[in-house]
Amino acid sequence: MNPKDLATAAQVTWCPGCGNFSIMSAMRMVLAELDREGIPLENIVLVSGIGCHAKIVDYMNVNSFYSIHGRTIPVASAIKIANPDLKVICFSGDGDSLAEGLDHLIFAAKRNIDITLILHDNRVYGLTTGQFTPTSPQGFKGKSTPSGAVEHPINPLDLMLVSGASYIARGYTHGIEQLQTLFKEAILHKGFSFVDVLQVCVSYNNLYDSYNKLTYTVQGNDASSFEEAQKIIRTWNYDRTDVPIPLGKFYQTEVERFDQSFEQYRLNPSERDRKMKIILENFI
Ligand SMILES: Cc1ncc(C[n+]2csc(CCOP(=O)(O)OP(=O)(O)O)c2C)c(N)n1
Numbered sequence: 481m482n483p484k485d486l487a488t489a490a491q492v493t494w495c496p497g498c499g500n501f502s503i504m505s506a507m508r509m510v511l512a513e514l515d516r517e518g519i520p521l522e523n524i525v526l527v528s529g530i531g532c533h534a535k536i537v538d539y540m541n542v543n544s545f546y547s548i549h550g551r552t553i554p555v556a557s558a559i560k561i562a563n564p565d566l567k568v569i570c571f572s573g574d575g576d577s578l579a580e581g582l583d584h585l586i587f588a589a590k591r592n593i594d595i596t597l598i599l600h601d602n603r604v605y606g607l608t609t610g611q612f613t614p615t616s617p618q619g620f621k622g623k624s625t626p627s628g629a630v631e632h633p634i635n636p637l638d639l640m641l642v643s644g645a646s647y648i649a650r651g652y653t654h655g656i657e658q659l660q661t662l663f664k665e666a667i668l669h670k671g672f673s674f675v676d677v678l679q680v681c682v683s684y685n686n687l688y689d690s691y692n693k694l695t696y697t698v699q700g701n702d703a704s705s706f707e708e709a710q711k712i713i714r715t716w717n718y719d720r721t722d723v724p725i726p727l728g729k730f731y732q733t734e735v736e737r738f739d740q741s742f743e744q745y746r747l748n749p750s751e752r753d754r755k756m757k758i759i760l761e762n763f764i
C-alpha cells in the first residue's frame with residue numbers, strides 16, 4: 481500500500497503551513513508500513529475529538545469515529561474493549577484532552593488501556609480562533625486573554641507519567657521522520673501510549689522560530705527508568721523560552737493493562753444476547 485492511497489476526496493481546510501499536515505503525512509506513512517508488515521488497515525480505527533486536529537479523520541481513508549469535544553478516549557476505550565484485536569488511535573487537541581477531556585486522559589493512563597493518543601499540541605484553541613489552553617504559557621495573549629493568561633501551563637508528559645501511561649514521547653511537526661518512529665512505536669506498544677506533538681498553529685500561535693531553535697532529540701536515555709524520564713520531562717515545563725526542549729521517547733514500560741484484565745468479565749455471545757434482550761425489553 482502507498483501512503484497516497486490513504487487520502488480521501490474531502491477538501492483539506494487546514495491553513496497553509498499548519499503542523500497538522502506533518503502529523504497526517506507521518507501517520508499515513510506509518511499505517512501503510514504497518515499494513516505491509518501484517519497489521520491490515522481494517523484492524524485500525526481512528527478516533528478524533530473536535531477542533532482543527534479532528535479533521536484528520538476526514539482526510540484519511542481509514543475506519544474512524546469523529547467524536548465530540550474531549551471525548552476521544554471514552555469512545556476509543558469502548559471500541560478497544562468491544563474488539564481487542566483492533567489498534568485504536570486517538571487524535572486529540574490540547575484543548576480537547578487537557579481541558580474538556582482531562583479526566584478521561586488521566587483515567588486512560590491510570591487504567592493503562594491499550595490505545596494510542598496523539599496530542600496535536602499547538603498550545604491554543606485553533607478552531608475557535610485563538611483562546612489559551614492548559615499548555616499556553618503564562619502571559620499568552622489571545623481572544624479570551626487580551627491582557628495575557630494569568631495561569632501557569634501544565635506539563636502533560638509529567639502528568640501522564642505520574643498517572644500511569646506506559647509509553648510517553650514528544651515529537652515536533654518539523655521532524656516527520658521522528659514522528660513516524662514515535663507513532664509506530666506508540667501504536668505497537670501494548671498499553672496506553674501518549675505522544676505529545678509540538679504542532680505549530682501558524683494562524684494563532686506560530687512557534688516555528690522558537691521550536692527550531694530550542695528542540696533537540698534526547699540520546700542514550702534509559703526509557704525504562706521512571707526517574708530518568710521525569711528528570712528529562714521536567715527540564716521544560718511549557719513556560720520558558722530560554723531552555724532546550726527535549727524530543728524523543730522518554731518512557732516505556734510493560735504493566736498490566738485494563739483491556740487484559742477486563743477479559744475475565746467478558747460474557748459469552750449467547751449470554752450477552754440474552755442480557756441485551758432483557759435490557760431492551762425493559763427499556764421499551
Ligand atoms: C462541549 C464543547 N465545548 C466547547 C466546544 C467549542 N469548541 C470547539 S473546538 C474547541 C477548541 C479546540 O481546541 P483544541 O482541542 O486545542 O483543538 P485545535 O482546534 O487547536 O486543533 C472548542 C472550545 C465544543 N464544540 N464542544
Ligand code: SF4
Pocket residue numbers: 493494495497498499500532533602606607680681682683684
Ligand atoms: S487555525 Fe491553526 S491549527 Fe487550525 S488549521 Fe489553521 S494553523 Fe492549523
